Structures are given as C-alpha cells and as structure tokens.
Amino acid sequence: xxxxxxxxxxxxxxxxxxxxxxxxxxxxxxxxxxxxxxxxxxxxxxxxxxxxxxxxxxxxxxxxxxxxxxxxxxxxxxxxxxxxxxxxxxxxxxxxxxxxxxxxxxxxxx
DNA sequence: AGTGTGACACTGG
DNA sequence: TCCAGTGCCACAC
Numbered sequence: 001x002x003x004x005x006x007x008x009x010x011x012x013x014x015x016x017x018x019x020x021x022x023x024x025x026x027x028x029x030x031x032x033x034x035x036x037x038x039x040x041x042x043x044x045x046x047x048x049x050x051x052x053x054x055x056x057x058x059x060x061x062x063x064x065x066x067x068x069x070x071x072x073x074x075x076x077x078x079x080x081x082x083x084x085x086x087x088x089x090x091x092x093x094x095x096x097x098x099x100x101x102x103x104x105x106x107x108x109x110x
Numbered sequence: 111a112g113t114g115t116g117a118c119a120c121t122g123g
Numbered sequence: 124t125c126c127a128g129t130g131c132c133a134c135a136c
Contacts, residue, residue, distance in 0.1 A: 008133090026119090027117070027119085028119055031119090036131090036132075037119080038120095038130075038131040038132065039131065039132045039133070040118040040119060040131085040132090041115095041116055041117085041118050041119090041131075041132070041133075042118095042131090042132055042133050042134085044116065044117040045117085045133065045134065046117095047117055048117065058117080063117075063119085064118070064119060064120095065118095069118085070117030071117085072117080073117055080117095
C-alpha cells in the first residue's frame with residue numbers, strides 16, 4: 001500500500017509527524033531519539049524517501065545549525081523556507097531565526 | 111563484495 | 124570563536 005516503507009524509515013517519519021506546528025528539529029535529535037545518534041545522515045536519506053508524504057513535514061527538519069540544508073531537495077527553490085515562514089518560523093539566509101528557541105527535541109519533549 | 115556518496119555531528123587546532 | 128578534518132551508518136552503483 002502507499003506509504004509502505006522500511007521499519008526504520010517509518011520510525012523516522014513517526015517522529016517527524018510529532019513535531020509541533022511552528023517548531024523545528026534536527027536530524028541528530030531524531031537519530032538520537034531512535035538510538036542512532038551517529039546515523040544522523042541516515043535520517044536525511046529517510047527524508048529523501050519522504051517525498052510525497054504530506055504527513056511528514058520534512059521542512060521542519062533542519063541540521064544542528066538550524067540551516068536549511070535540505071531546502072535544495074524540495075520542489076521549489078524556497079519551498080522549504082516558505083513552508084516554515086507560513087508556520088511563523090522566521091528564516092533568513094537559509095537559516096532558522098531563533099532556531100535554539102524553536103528547536104524541538106523529541107528526546108525531551110516526547 | 112567493495113567503493114563512494116550523503117537533507118549530519120563532534121572534536122581538535 | 125571560527126575553520127577544518129574525521130567518524131558514523133545506511134543505501135546506490
């Protein structure tokens with residue numbers, strides 16, 4: 001069925017879906033929450049597969065620096081930034097403003 | 111079966 | 124404080 005993915009990938013999507021509106025998280029935070037703190041890159045791969053999954057707000061996932069590294073992977077050039085701004089998240093120079101304040105850590109919040 | 115890449119993270123200088 | 128290099132795990136070729 002549509003949405004059928006590997007167990008690990010589904011695990012990542014589950015966490016991303018838990019990200020509150022107007023909040024952002026990092027790949028490492030998700031990876032760490034899944035017990036794979038060193039596999040933050042794999043989370044990025046999972047996000048790459050999440051293309052088409054509206055339930056997975058990949059635009060809320062940024063790197064530890066709050067930089068929209070994956071913005072280039074979205075359909076629109078600034079689609080990721082537009083989505084974040086639409087949620088009230090200020091983004092400037094491909095970086096989330098007050099990222100530290102909007103940062104949502106699943107390991108603490110979830 | 112091995113090598114290379116990647117939407118990252120951490121440590122060292 | 125900032126820049127550079129290394130490590131890590133999974134997937135693609």
